[in-house]
Amino acid sequence: MWERFKSSLANMAKTVICVVVTPIMMFGCSHFSEGFQAKSTFEEANEFLNEGNYQAALNRFEQILERYPATGDRALFEMGITYSHPKNEEKDYQKSVEYFQKLIRDFPESGYRKDSETMVFYVNNTLMKDQIIAEQQTRIATLQQQVNGKGDEIVTLRKQIEGLEQKLFEYVLKAGSADKILVEKRDRKLTLFSKGEVLKTYKIALGGDPSGPKERQGDNKTPEGTYIIDSRNKDSQYHLSLHISYPSERDKKRAKVLGVSPGGDVMIHGIKNGLSYVGSFHSEFDWTKGCIAVTDEEIEEIDKLVPNGTIVEIRQ
Numbered sequence: 001m002w003e004r005f006k007s008s009l010a011n012m013a014k015t016v017i018c019v020v021v022t023p024i025m026m027f028g029c030s031h032f033s034e035g036f037q038a039k040s041t042f043e044e045a046n047e048f049l050n051e052g053n054y055q056a057a058l059n060r061f062e063q064i065l066e067r068y069p070a071t072g073d074r075a076l077f078e079m080g081i082t083y084s085h086p087k088n089e090e091k092d093y094q095k096s097v098e099y100f101q102k103l104i105r106d107f108p109e110s111g112y113r114k115d116s117e118t119m120v121f122y123v124n125n126t127l128m129k130d131q132i133i134a135e136q137q138t139r140i141a142t143l144q145q146q147v148n149g150k151g152d153e154i155v156t157l158r159k160q161i162e163g164l165e166q167k168l169f170e171y172v173l174k175a176g177s178a179d180k181i182l183v184e185k186r187d188r189k190l191t192l193f194s195k196g197e198v199l200k201t202y203k204i205a206l207g208g209d210p211s212g213p214k215e216r217q218g219d220n221k222t223p224e225g226t227y228i229i230d231s232r233n234k235d236s237q238y239h240l241s242l243h244i245s246y247p248s249e250r251d252k253k254r255a256k257v258l259g260v261s262p263g264g265d266v267m268i269h270g271i272k273n274g275l276s277y278v279g280s281f282h283s284e285f286d287w288t289k290g291c292i293a294v295t296d297e298e299i300e301e302i303d304k305l306v307p308n309g310t311i312v313e314i315r316q
Helices: 002-051 054-067 069-084 093-106 113-146 148-175 249-258 276-284 296-305
Strands: 180-184 189-194 197-203 225-233 241-244 267-269 311-315
Touching: 002 054, 002 069, 054 069, 069 093, 069 113, 093 113, 113 276, 189 296, 197 296, 241 296, 267 296
Parallel strands: 180 311
Antiparallel strands: 180 189, 189 197, 225 241, 225 311, 241 267
């Protein structure tokens, strides 16, 4: 009797072990294996991207989608990026949007979802911008025909003005630094001044809700008022950043009356690390949390010209 009981107990244990272990062996390790096996294919695709061979990179990403579906979200994101890459002469913005939207639809919990949503917005804005540019080019061509031979004079004069502006910029760059930054939110531009003279102007992007002064933490507004550059971060998540001395005493009093925190960490910075290829297109929409954004090349230039203590005036 006792021997039969022990035998039954042993058989039950084997059954439980089989039920638990078998799914792990069938599915748990396979998911991990897919990611490991796909790694080398991703590396090959990225090598092709770095070489400018975009079609070969797309072919590799297609292979990953077919063979390793568990890593499909990353492959879809990379394909969307490749189709919209500024240096891709055969770029296709429509396909780019389709891949980002497929990622959002098929992988709602993916870590690439938020960046995909941002890229959909960016690419759609680029399509609108291209259409506007095409219309403007048609108008310019018409105007050039109307002014007959005066077009060459206008081009020559424009080149002379650009040459003088560049000489002034180079002179100040050698002589020292800018002494004031003016940010005009409505016009989305930042201007550097040296001894009352305009040194250089940059297109900017602002906080997601730019109208009116910043009142509280998390309102996505860019402040208004007079501040200074009080520090800088060369290891920023946004390439490089210059810290603005917000909040001022006035800002703190306003927040206190409202019973809220005024917030802080307002910067002039570059583009988010990993997305620098967006370049000047970033200024087509307001995407910061209240900061003032320029391209990576521009923030490097501003950093050289603007010492700590420089006045920053921000107007609506």
